Amino acid sequence: MLKSVFERVVFLEKYPKSQIDLSVFVLSHDGGYRSAAFNAVSLALMDAGIAMRDFVVATTAGLMNGSTAVLDLIFEEEKKQNCEFVLVYLMRSKQVSYVNLNCNKIRVSDFEKLLELSIASCEQVYEVMKATVKAKIAANINSFYFK
Numbered sequence: 001m002l003k004s005v006f007e008r009v010v011f012l013e014k015y016p017k018s019q020i021d022l023s024v025f026v027l028s029h030d031g032g033y034r035s036a037a038f039n040a041v042s043l044a045l046m047d048a049g050i051a052m053r054d055f056v057v058a059t060t061a062g063l064m065n066g067s068t069a070v071l072d073l074i075f076e077e078e079k080k081q082n083c084e085f086v087l088v089y090l091m092r093s094k095q096v097s098y099v100n101l102n103c104n105k106i107r108v109s110d111f112e113k114l115l116e117l118s119i120a121s122c123e124q125v126y127e128v129m130k131a132t133v134k135a136k137i138a139a140n141i142n143s144f145y146f147k
Contacts, residue, residue, distance in 0.1 A: 001034070002041055005088055005097050011051040020050065031075040032060040034086045034100065039129065046133055054090040056097065057129060059121040061085045061114045063106070069113040071121050087118035091126045 002022050010020065024037045038058035045052060062073040063083045073084065083106065088098035096119075101111070 001098060001100070002037065005038065005056060006041065006045070008097070009052045009054050009056055009090070010045065011053060014051050020045075029075065031073050031077065034058070035060040035088075038088050038098075039125065043129060043133070047136065054092045055126060055130070056088060057091055057122040057126045058086065058088040058098075059118050059125060061087070061118045061121070063103075063110055063114070067107075067110055067113075069110070069117045071117065085114040085118060087115070087122065089119060089122040091122070 002024065006022060022041055024041065026033050026037070029036075035058035038056060042052075042056040042058075059071065060073065061069055061071050062077065062085060064070050064073075064077065083103040084100070085102075086098070086100040087096060089095070090097050096115075101114075
């Protein structure tokens with residue numbers, strides 16, 4: 001999953017004789033680990049200075065009580081409701097890069113609810129991630145140039 005998304009986002013042509021390894025180790029989780037992995041890799045690549053075409057953000061949603069769309073289900077809720085919706089969204093291009101829908105059956109209207117909620121959530125997570133990246137860049141610039 002990670003490879004297919006990030007191969008399309010990273011400027012691979014800028015690193016012709018290089019290898020970029022993506023490794024994610026999940027030591028423990030209580031749900032939502034896939035979206036957390038995408039977000040962690042996105043931030044790690046930015047922190048490493050790897051050039052990317054777009055800002056990758058992911059979120060996990062699900063259905064509670066059959067038709068109520070909610071975000072960030074814990075593991076027990078995922079098992080109980082038997083529905084998990086992982087969305088990876090490219091913020092600059094406003095495109096869905098990856099969707100994983102793990103449900104037995106779902107109505108189209110419920111799918112649309114999950115999609116809308118997940119995109120709105122990705123936009124909120126993006127604002128937090130963007131502010132964090134900007135703060136890190138500002139701290140790095142200040143530490144090198146303004147002593």
